[in-house]
Amino acid sequence: MQENQLYHKVSIYLSSLASMEDSDYTNLFTGKKSNDIILHLDPNQVIDDYFLGARVSWINDDKSDTTCCRTLVLKVRRADKRRILRPYLQHIHITSDEVEQKKKGLNLYINIGSHEQNRRWRSVPFNHPSTFDTIVMDSDLKNKLKSDLESFLKTKQYYHRLGRAWKRSYLLYGPSGTGKSSFVAAMANFIGYDVYGIDLSRVLDDSDLKTLLLQTTSKSVILIEDLDRFLMDKSTGVSLSGVLNFMDGILNACCAEERVMVFTMNGKDHVDPAILRPGRIDVHIHFPLCDFAAFKTLANSYLGVKDHKLFPQVEEIFLTGASLSPAEIGELMLANRNSPSRALKSVITALQTDGDGRGSLNIRRQWTDSSSRKSTEDPGEHSGVFSKEGVHAMKDFRKLYGLLRFKSNKTSESFDMTPDRKDGQSYGS
Numbered sequence: 001m002q003e004n005q006l007y008h009k010v011s012i013y014l015s016s017l018a019s020m021e022d023s024d025y026t027n028l029f030t031g032k033k034s035n036d037i038i039l040h041l042d043p044n045q046v047i048d049d050y051f052l053g054a055r056v057s058w059i060n061d062d063k064s065d066t067t068c069c070r071t072l073v074l075k076v077r078r079a080d081k082r083r084i085l086r087p088y089l090q091h092i093h094i095t096s097d098e099v100e101q102k103k104k105g106l107n108l109y110i111n112i113g114s115h116e117q118n119r120r121w122r123s124v125p126f127n128h129p130s131t132f133d134t135i136v137m138d139s140d141l142k143n144k145l146k147s148d149l150e151s152f153l154k155t156k157q158y159y160h161r162l163g164r165a166w167k168r169s170y171l172l173y174g175p176s177g178t179g180k181s182s183f184v185a186a187m188a189n190f191i192g193y194d195v196y197g198i199d200l201s202r203v204l205d206d207s208d209l210k211t212l213l214l215q216t217t218s219k220s221v222i223l224i225e226d227l228d229r230f231l232m233d234k235s236t237g238v239s240l241s242g243v244l245n246f247m248d249g250i251l252n253a254c255c256a257e258e259r260v261m262v263f264t265m266n267g268k269d270h271v272d273p274a275i276l277r278p279g280r281i282d283v284h285i286h287f288p289l290c291d292f293a294a295f296k297t298l299a300n301s302y303l304g305v306k307d308h309k310l311f312p313q314v315e316e317i318f319l320t321g322a323s324l325s326p327a328e329i330g331e332l333m334l335a336n337r338n339s340p341s342r343a344l345k346s347v348i349t350a351l352q353t354d355g356d357g358r359g360s361l362n363i364r365r366q367w368t369d370s371s372s373r374k375s376t377e378d379p380g381e382h383s384g385v386f387s388k389e390g391v392h393a394m395k396d397f398r399k400l401y402g403l404l405r406f407k408s409n410k411t412s413e414s415f416d417m418t419p420d421r422k423d424g425q426s427y428g429s
Contacts, residue, residue, distance in 0.1 A: 011040070026040065026042060041060035054083070058075075108126040109194065120215055128189065145283075171263050174287030175288075184221065187221060196212075200227075200238055203238050205242070206241065213256065227265050231243070244275065248279050305340045
């Protein structure tokens with residue numbers, strides 16, 4: 001009495017075809033989510049599909065003499081049958097799995113300190129709204145990364161032919177607030193993978209780290225944030241050797257199939273080169289502080305402004321070398337979103353005051369009624385007013401990150417993915 005799994009996969013596949021949407025009529029059903037609409041063939045309806053240059057037809061065969069049998073009939077020309085039937089059915093398997101993967105809800109897993117067996121991970125629904133459309137990133141770099149992920153999803157047999165585990169690893173490095181975490185969320189949403197976030201401070205030793213890897217599932221993003229900070233902390237239980245084996249050891253090769261591994265750092269200058277080598281890290285992505293192009297993207301997203309009379313002044317300040325993180329600029333715009341002019345002026349002030357130090361603003365939000373302030377801004381608006389506390393924010397940031405005058409066009413390895421690299425060698429295999 002079990003459902004034929006091939007029938008189930010074909011049904012999913014057919015519902016995704018453009019020819020189904022273009023048909024004169026079809027049956028509409030709701031999916032597991034309220035906004036999911038599933039298309040089904042009507043009884044005796046015929047739909048065409050094309051594969052390897054051959055046309056095939058699917059028919060929902062209405063068995064009027066029985067009430068328990070649902071049948072889909074595939075019609076293939078005799079001359080094409082031997083050539084396309086087997087690869088066509090494999091294509092249906094792969095496509096239906098991809099469709100189901102995108103529709104299923106994602107989960108975020110975090111490791112907990114429990115020693116109980118099978119209790120090392122706790123999950124919550126992963127509902128992060130970040131996508132590749134919303135993140136602030138150079139458009140060419142963004143398209144390269146999307147292509148890299150799409151290519152990874154389709155190259156299982158290629159990896160196996162090379163004798164390599166089917167996994168991909170990324171290093172995201174740059175100052176705090178430059179969008180590394182948002183990029184991870186966008187990546188997970190794009191490929192439909194769950195996220196396993198490993199807190200190394202809760203890992204007891206190297207063996208415990210291996211156990212965590214064993215308990216992850218396929219189709220997942222395995223994330224370790226602030227790896228450089230952890231490596232400098234000598235009091236932790238995980239050794240450098242344990243991290244290296246986690247990234248590219250025999251256990252990783254056997255148990256990390258169909259996974260994307262992501263590591264974040266504030267900077268990689270003082271990191272052991274063994275961690276950064278190809279195989280352990282396939283793609284390096286630099287997340288720089290905000291430039292004028294990124295600023296315009298933020299202004300469009302937060303304020304709905306594509307051009308403004310203050311833009312030339314902002315651009316001139318960026319040309320002097322001043323900069324802030326996208327998170328800092330976004331927060332200023334968010335607080336003053338009701339008045340684009342006031343938002344842009346607050347950004348200008350912040351760049352002039354703190355931008356030369358490329359530091360993190362130490363800001364405090366005070367929501368006040370604009371009528372109580374003497375201002376030349378538009379009356380009747382309530383907006384966020386920021387007060388910068390402390391003159392040592394620049395020095396504190398310099399001590400914390402050591403990234404004063406950190407340039408986005410800094411010389412990098414041939415497998416780096418950076419906005420200023422336009423050639424085809426910007427990242428490695």
